[in-house]
Amino acid sequence: MHLFLATPRGFCAGVVRAIEIVEKSLGVFGAPIYIKHQIVHNKYVVQDLESKGAITVNEISDVPNDSVVIFSAHGSPPVDYEIAKSKNIKIIDATCPLVIKVHNEAIKYSKEGKKIILLGHQEHQEVIGTMGQTDMILVDDRQKNNIPEFDAEEKIVVLSQTTLSVEDTKQISNSIKDKYKNSILRNDICYAVSNRQKAVKSLSRLVEMIIVVGSENSSNCVRLKEVSENYGTKSYLLNSVDEIKNLNLKNISNIGITSGASTPEILIDEFINQLKPSKITTVGDKEREINFVLPSELKA
Ligand code: SF4
Structure with missing residues (x-):
């Protein structure tokens, strides 16, 4: 064969960084270290870090007061940072810088008064984190006829989850551009x-x-x-x-x-x-x- x-x-560089953050945090703060959401979506990596003293939880509410938490590479909504602060939890942020870039774009365009469409998959952790940054409408390319209705002249910005299919995203972005000539298409696939x-x-x-x-x-x-x-x-x-x-x-x-x-x-x-x-x-x-x-x- x-x-x-x-x-x-x-x-990728974001995953290498996230794993290093967990390993270094275990060295600096000692076990246990909590991780909100799987640090990256791979069972082998998660189990390996758990064997070294990391504890993966689904929600920030599952992290005990006064402990240390690492936020996963996929990014988190601002409300999770607020809850952690209210529980005196120390946050180490492993959000990939390329995901933070999308968060920053969303905040910037929202301040400029533009309508934001996020192309992404509902329920994915990255989408939950990005949607929490400001008002936006999710368009999931797995559903048909899902382009939202705005005034034809509306200033629209199209952002995307970083891990989508390049070709599917291009197709749906072009359909949005056809419908809304003033739209700005950002290419956020990493x-x-x-x-x-x-x-x-x-x-x-x-x-x-x-x-x-x-x-x-x-x-x-x-x-x-x-x-x-x-x-x-x-x-x-x-x-x-x-x-x-x-x-x-x-x-x-x-x-x-x-x-x-x-x-x-x-x-x-x-x-x-x-x-x-x-x-x-x-x-x-x-x-x-x-x-x-x-x-x-x-x-x-
Ligand atoms: S955004 Fe790209 S570089 Fe960052 S963690 Fe995700 S896949 Fe890796």
């Missing part, structure tokens, strides 16, 4: 998500099947699976190597592997060891290295 490995794949989608497109031309390694609640992993299938290649999102036994690999001579921005490379190694390919080829372009600075209390 010939194995094609997508490049880039795996951890570099890591677009680069991984571009690589999986190249992969899909070369193989009969693609395995996306990652968790089912990872938005960017689910998008990689969809992109691959849109390009005609059957794709499976697998969280662990044990799940390979559920695949029918009998007639597969060329297989592709990729992973989302929250998937550690150790899981890719496990898949390669299990598949035992006769040849490995990498596909795609190396990603420019990006590093985000740590919060000031952890820099030293």
